Amino acid sequence: MAKQPSKKREIEPLTVRNPRRAPIAKPLYEPPNYVAYGIFIVITLAFFSPFLFGSGFLWEDFLEQFFPHEAFAARNFYDGVIPFWNPYAFCGMPFMADLQNGFFYPGHLLMYLFSGGELTARLAQFFVVIHYPIAMIGAWKLARQLGIGQWGGIFSGVAWGLCGMMVAHMIHPNMIYHLAWFPVVLMFFYRGVTQRSWLHGILSGIILGLMMLGGHPQSALFMIFYMACFTAFLLIGDLRGQDAERKATAWKGAAIALAVVVIGAGIFAIQLMPAQELAGLSERATSSYQKSLEGSITLGHLVTLVVPKFFGVVTGNTPQGMEYWYRPETFYFWETCIYVGVVTLLLAALGLASKRLGALRWFVAGMALFSLLYALGDSFIVHPIINKLPLFGSFRVPTRMMLFFALGAALLAGAGLERAIRSDDESPGLMRTMWIVGGIILLLGFLSVSGTLGGMFSAPAEAAKATGAAGIAPLLIGLGAIVVIWAGLRRKMPGAGVAVALLLLGTIDLFIFGVEQNPSPNNPEQIYKRNDEQFAMLKTSAPDKLFRVKMRESGAMLMQRNQGPYSQIMLFEGYNPLLLARRVPPAQAAGQPGNYEPAYDLMNIRYAVRIDTATRSAGLAERATAFAHARMLYDYRVADTGAIKKMLGSGEIDLSKTVLLEKEPSVKPDGSGSGTATINHYDPSRIEVKVNTDKAGILLLSEVWYPAWHAYVDGAETELLTGNYSLRAIPVPAGNHTVELRFESAAYSTGKWITIGTLLVAIGGAVVLGVRGRKKGGMEG
Numbered sequence: 131m132a133k134q135p136s137k138k139r140e141i142e143p144l145t146v147r148n149p150r151r152a153p154i155a156k157p158l159y160e161p162p163n164y165v166a167y168g169i170f171i172v173i174t175l176a177f178f179s180p181f182l183f184g185s186g187f188l189w190e191d192f193l194e195q196f197f198p199h200e201a202f203a204a205r206n207f208y209d210g211v212i213p214f215w216n217p218y219a220f221c222g223m224p225f226m227a228d229l230q231n232g233f234f235y236p237g238h239l240l241m242y243l244f245s246g247g248e249l250t251a252r253l254a255q256f257f258v259v260i261h262y263p264i265a266m267i268g269a270w271k272l273a274r275q276l277g278i279g280q281w282g283g284i285f286s287g288v289a290w291g292l293c294g295m296m297v298a299h300m301i302h303p304n305m306i307y308h309l310a311w312f313p314v315v316l317m318f319f320y321r322g323v324t325q326r327s328w329l330h331g332i333l334s335g336i337i338l339g340l341m342m343l344g345g346h347p348q349s350a351l352f353m354i355f356y357m358a359c360f361t362a363f364l365l366i367g368d369l370r371g372q373d374a375e376r377k378a379t380a381w382k383g384a385a386i387a388l389a390v391v392v393i394g395a396g397i398f399a400i401q402l403m404p405a406q407e408l409a410g411l412s413e414r415a416t417s418s419y420q421k422s423l424e425g426s427i428t429l430g431h432l433v434t435l436v437v438p439k440f441f442g443v444v445t446g447n448t449p450q451g452m453e454y455w456y457r458p459e460t461f462y463f464w465e466t467c468i469y470v471g472v473v474t475l476l477l478a479a480l481g482l483a484s485k486r487l488g489a490l491r492w493f494v495a496g497m498a499l500f501s502l503l504y505a506l507g508d509s510f511i512v513h514p515i516i517n518k519l520p521l522f523g524s525f526r527v528p529t530r531m532m533l534f535f536a537l538g539a540a541l542l543a544g545a546g547l548e549r550a551i552r553s554d555d556e557s558p559g560l561m562r563t564m565w566i567v568g569g570i571i572l573l574l575g576f577l578s579v580s581g582t583l584g585g586m587f588s589a590p591a592e593a594a595k596a597t598g599a600a601g602i603a604p605l606l607i608g609l610g611a612i613v614v615i616w617a618g619l620r621r622k623m624p625g626a627g628v629a630v631a632l633l634l635l636g637t638i639d640l641f642i643f644g645v646e647q648n649p650s651p652n653n654p655e656q657i658y659k660r661n662d663e664q665f666a667m668l669k670t671s672a673p674d675k676l677f678r679v680k681m682r683e684s685g686a687m688l689m690q691r692n693q694g695p696y697s698q699i700m701l702f703e704g705y706n707p708l709l710l711a712r713r714v715p716p717a718q719a720a721g722q723p724g725n726y727e728p729a730y731d732l733m734n735i736r737y738a739v740r741i742d743t744a745t746r747s748a749g750l751a752e753r754a755t756a757f758a759h760a761r762m763l764y765d766y767r768v769a770d771t772g773a774i775k776k777m778l779g780s781g782e783i784d785l786s787k788t789v790l791l792e793k794e795p796s797v798k799p800d801g802s803g804s805g806t807a808t809i810n811h812y813d814p815s816r817i818e819v820k821v822n823t824d825k826a827g828i829l830l831l832s833e834v835w836y837p838a839w840h841a842y843v844d845g846a847e848t849e850l851l852t853g854n855y856s857l858r859a860i861p862v863p864a865g866n867h868t869v870e871l872r873f874e875s876a877a878y879s880t881g882k883w884i885t886i887g888t889l890l891v892a893i894g895g896a897v898v899l900g901v902r903g904r905k906k907g908g909m910e911g
Contacts (some may be wrong), residue, residue, distance in 0.1 A: 141153035159626040167250035170266040181255045186649025189446040190301040201249040202695035208247030214873040215814045218694030219704025222834040227404035232345030251655040261310035267292035281629035286544030290721035293536040294469030297644035307344030323383045329899040333384035339397025348525040361387040394835035403881035425465040425527030426507025436574040439600040442840040446650030456837045472541040472608040473636035478539045479567040480546030498538030505529040535618035553626035569613040573606030661689040662697040666737030672812035676759040686748035712856040720781030734832035760807040760826045764799040817871040827858040840874035
């Protein structure tokens with residue numbers, strides 16, 4: 131008989147693993163939110179302590195441009211005046227319309243309020259520093275919104291807040307404002323588009339608009355470009371997916387994305403529209419393509435992703451022997467500073483290789499790579515193509531788009547840290563990725579330390595020691611990060627321990643790079659006050675002290691470049707990247723090309739620098755030939771712009787008697803007459819002149835013509851002509867008259883109402899949607 135199969139159920143033997151090889155996993159400790167806030171605050175206090183508590187002061191553009199202009203704005207704000215015009219630099223130029231001054235940025239308005247009209251360097255620095263914890267918190271929140279855990283989010287916050295771009299550009303506060311708020315804008319933007327939430331879209335638009343008021347249009351343009359690409363990526367994913375509801379509502383996501391930009395532009399209108407008026411009259415209106423390439427990186431700069439100070443540095447107090455040697459222009463250091471940290475780079479590679487961010491990691495990495503290729507300028511095809519898009523050609527320094535790279539690296543690094551501390555999302559390629567990227571980092575660090583890298587770049591002999599030392603920190607920190615990540619991937623360390631170790635290494639990495647980048651021992655306030663006291667006799671006051679000063683000559687400079695706005699001294703010079711094309715009449719002495727003394731007479735330059743050739747010392751000398759700030763003329767000629775420039779350049783016109791106009795005046799002088807013109811009120815928005823003349827004549831002021839200025843004779847508006855190419859000329863009939871010039875910008879008025887209307891609608895809409903959402907949530911609960 132055949133044997134019957136047993137009905138007994140087969141039982142497979144259990145395999146008991148060695149507990150030493152497979153320990154029971156403990157739940158990963160997740161720090162609460164208040165710990166994250168505490169970390170960001172402590173890091174801010176430690177990193178920026180010289181500016182908050184010590185003797186460090188910001189330098190370069192903060193000293194030369196930001197501080198004196200904001201002191202000027204604070205003084206006017208406290209006096210209840212909007213400073214539309216700055217009469218104290220370059221013979222006068224628009225102030226509020228110059229976006230970089232950011233007069234209506236909420237942070238600036240608070241700064242003006244706390245200043246009491248006397249802005250100090252400490253207070254100005256504090257308002258710059260406060261944006262760094264905002265940047266860290268924003269990047270942390272964005273990372274959490276994208277699905278990155280708490281530890282990874284904290285790392286993303288630190289990596290973004292202390293990256294090379296954020297630290298090197300601390301001397302450019304307007305840029306820092308944009309970089310600080312961008313992650314917050316993106317966080318609400320992402321929720322708005324993906325969740326089809328009008329509320330979050332509106333909040334993103336409000337923050338975008340307030341951010342843009344900070345005054346760095348190039349960053350704003352790049353950020354809007356990023357959001358446009360982000361929208362396309364998200365909605366194409368929805369349309370290609372299987373979710374019918376998301377496909378059907380894709381139009382809503384696009385509408386919300388568009389609304390964000392419209393709201394932002396609407397809030398920005400109060401400064402954008404006057405800025406557009408200024409842009410068309412500025413030298414930048416004719417900027418060349420070659421100008422747009424300034425500040426591009428080369429392939430050689432990629433070395434600084436690992437060894438940031440390989441080419442030297444330019445700091446507020448550059449150590450001897452560490453001077454920047456790669457390019458002759460010092461500004462190339464901070465404009466090409468692309469360092470994000472070796473720990474960040476290593477973790478970012480891990481984050482890209484893992485699946486923590488899903489398909490989103492490819493967008494983040496793609497935009498980072500795109501910005502890197504764009505930053506290469508003419509060395510690659512991306513910049514020449516993108517530069518043809520509207521507005522992109524108006525800016526220089528393509529490397530500023532590397533904000534995409536820095537933010538992408540921070541987010542991917544957060545995802546990489548999460549992968550290193552968690553056992554899910556297994557991928558056999560992670561360890562290989564770590565060894566490849568870590569090996570490149572260690573190799574570059576070793577080549578720098580050994581001097582081989584310096585030889586490859588033909589580093590000057592005096593820089594050899596510095597280039598070698600620059601590789602020590604990246605080499606050691608990179609090695610430490612590799613060991614910790616290996617221990618995390620192999621489960622040799624608790625997840626929280628790995629997270630803390632990597633966070634410490636990443637923070638130390640960025641501290642070593644940037645903590646000494648910006649502190650300078652020179653207090654801007656003391657510098658300006660010292661000059662303020664020394665040149666007190668040159669301060670403007672109507673009616674008896676209205677004249678200009680030329681304080682530079684043959685390399686000699688008697689005061690700070692923007693001393694004028696701080697001290698209320700009307701300077702012929704100044705310091706500003708954005709200048710009016712028509713500033714000074716091109717008048718020269720007859721038969722003496724290059725002798726512009728007649729132009730200085732027209733601009734009422736009463737005092738000018740004179741160099742003692744024997745002692746090579748510089749001092750101020752009075753110019754007796756300077757014309758009065760306001761005077762009546764009775765002889766005129768009419769010609770087109772080109773002819774006027776030629777006549778002024780020939781020196782054949784008697785400018786003490788004749789004014790050159792570009793159109794016939796409404797009141798026509800007959801060539802004879804006499805009269806007086808006395809200025810009895812002068813401020814950045816209004817000038818009042820008392821005129822007494824026996825015949826009709828032309829009132830000519832040594833003030834730069836600008837279309838937003840309007841002229842009134844006895845309260846009735848009259849024409850404001852251009853006199854002698856760039857000055858203000860007003861036809862005045864015979865008799866005693868009060869002539870007023872008022873800054874009344876139609877662009878500002880229109881922009882103001884657009885801003886107010888946009889804010890009211892946006893805030894009202896957000897409140898209504900928020901209340902509805904709460905009620906709906908309560909009903910569902």
